[in-house]
Amino acid sequence: EDQVTQSPEALRLQEGESSSLNCSYTVSGLRGLFWYRQDPGKGPEFLFTLYSAGEEKEKERLKATLTKKESFLHITAPKPEDSATYLCAVQEGEGYQKVTFGIGTKLQVIP
């Protein structure tokens, strides 16, 4: 069965303290890997799509990378407004956009 595992489950950082979130996956044929940010009680907000190993995407303080087995979301010099749950999701298979999500990493950035 396809699996998406995120670690750590929770992370507490001081403002400015850089770190990385991990997403490991086991799917039969990866077609795309997505990162989303979710604030409490709201829908996920799209951040990045990665398609193939070696690909990198950047947006402000966030940088996502992809290997054949995992993806990392690097957060550089985080600010309190970066506090949220970060979800990783993978799309596999043909014919329809089945997307499997991990349970997320809850990030808290302390001023």
Added chain:
Amino acid sequence: ETGVTQSPTHLIKTRGQQVTLRCSSQSGHNTVSWYQQALGQGPQFIFQYYREEENGRGNFPPRFSGLQFPNYSSELNVNALELDDSALYLCASSLGRGGVGEQFFGPGTRLTVL
């Protein structure tokens, strides 16, 4: 450009009742997916609709059903509600069938089953 909207925002039902949730997709998007997100969990795929036809289904029983309309808006219906159905229900729209593409989520409907 109009984003994904969902209604209602919150809903309280009792066990055994039926509920209908609604979603308007982002302008230009023809694919709608529904997800169930329990507290502290990631979204779980329920099903997807492409141009008014079901185009994939997750591991949910038949009492979860849906519709997509010609304007690509969608409904999720749940019959015979159970306590475990309490969750945030998310609708996501995207473009294209089977293609790789990011999904854009609505704010969700919080369903509480008593």
